[in-house]
Amino acid sequence: MFDDKLMQDGALAKDTPQMSNPHLPADHPPVANEKIGVLIANLGTPDGYDYWSMRRYLNEFLSDRRVIDYSPWIWQPLLQAVILTKRPFSSGAAYKSIWNEEQGESPLMTITKAQTKKISEAMAERYGDDVIVDFCMRYGNPSTRSKVRIMAERGCRKILFFPLYPQYAGATTATANDEFFRSLITEKWQPPVRTVPSYFDRPSYIDALAQSVERAYGVMETKPDILVCSYHGVPQRYLMEGDPYHCQCQKTTRLLRERLGWDKSEIVTTFQSRFGPEEWLQPYTVEEVARLAEGGKKRIAVIAPAFSADCIETLEEINEEIRESFEEAGGENFTYIPCLNDDDAHIAALSEAISDNLKGWIE
Incomplete structure (x- = not known):
């Protein structure tokens, strides 16, 4: 259920099961078997700690009006001319000090992959192959839009979106939801969707x-x-x-x-x-x-x-x-x-929240 081929931004699984429907005409485009998608989302990570990777990431992050809500007429000149000429160096040095060199990625990416794998296994144990679990990042790669597209291609006719922020904030949960909803604009066949609320007191x-x-x-x-x-x-x-x-x-x-x-x-x-x-x-x-x-x-x-x-x-x-x-x-x-990361008790808590929010869609 959890497929490493889905890790790359925009990658489509080539083995998506196709529905055999005798009522479809021969020239009808392939239709995937109907699934439910669970898309978990984290903040994001630069692709590397070099100057240009950091600048792209910081530009996307610091241009988000949910994060910095100053008038763009004031903020953008300051961001582009001052902040983004200096901060990529200091932020890059900070990322370099913690970078997972073996995997060529930030620790957040490594951990999010591990969380997704374990949640996917928990969902498979409970729901079989009716639920597909994947992850996206609000900033950087893999993008929310690319993963919504993948889920649609794989036949997800319902999607549960889960921002991994225990406490709600406009600058975290809300902007993740914003990007998810924007991603649906480009879908010809929009699925019914739900978002998982904050779980700070679960x-x-x-x-x-x-x-x-x-x-x-x-x-x-x-x-x-x-x-x-x-x-x-x-x-x-x-x-x-x-x-x-x-x-x-x-x-x-x-x-x-x-x-x-x-x-x-x-x-x-x-x-x-x-x-x-x-x-x-x-x-x-x-x-x-x-x-x-x-x-x-x-x-x-x-x-x-x-x-x-x-x-x-x-x-x-x-x-x-x-x-x-x-x-x-x-x-x-x-x-x-350390954070809860992919600790078993944490995965159980996240899986419980997912199952609670899937009620009515699947039992």
Whole structure:
């Protein structure tokens, strides 16, 4: 069900089963056997860490009005003339430090492939070959449009779209959905579609997070003084304009704390990856870990509940930049707890969400 030939952007499976229908005329184009498609989506990744690969990726990402909502008349000249002449070098160096050289791809790509394979196996066990699972990226390759086209070619007459963001934000979940809906514009035969909502408070997701913390703490000689739950930041005004992201992050932390049976003093919510001059959600992770160290919290652990897979923001920003901030302020022991990635409990939680949202289409 999960086919490596579908990994390449725009590649079509050559062995798509064709429907044998005696009612079709001889000159009718081939019709694939009817399937249900599950298309999971992640943020995206550059094709490489060289200047031009990084520039193409950053241009697509930073031109998204859901991500940067300043007027294009102001933003685009600044982006094209200043930011995209410098940032590809620094971002490329950061990607190079974490790149999966063996596979020739970013860790996010490697992990997303592994997640898709395991989810596909879970769907096959439950539904046989009636459900096809594949993945796409909002930015870069494989594109959402190419994978919608592939699913249509393979006979998917219904598609469930699943952005892998536990907490909803306009700059993540909404823009992924936007691109999915835009992809349907070019389809002659549009399938009925559904989108999977945010799963920030789903018990199976919270339990998977808790298990990852328990495993990490279980091998430590001394328990950390505090667990920092670091979420990707967004501008503070997004909250004031109605985006529920901040509230969903806070609830995820609370539910995780309750599942672990901890006191409020043992866990804190912070926000990372600030960009631009305006105020973003606070406290900022890079500043908070320094404050904790200065305040006597010499041993901390950091987890990133907003990321379904390890990526540049976790492997480089948290495990290098934020770690450095903590240690320079006097911190002594910094532990990064990896994202859930393709952990079995995580795959079970994602598969459960998929099955719940397929109800009425297939049982």
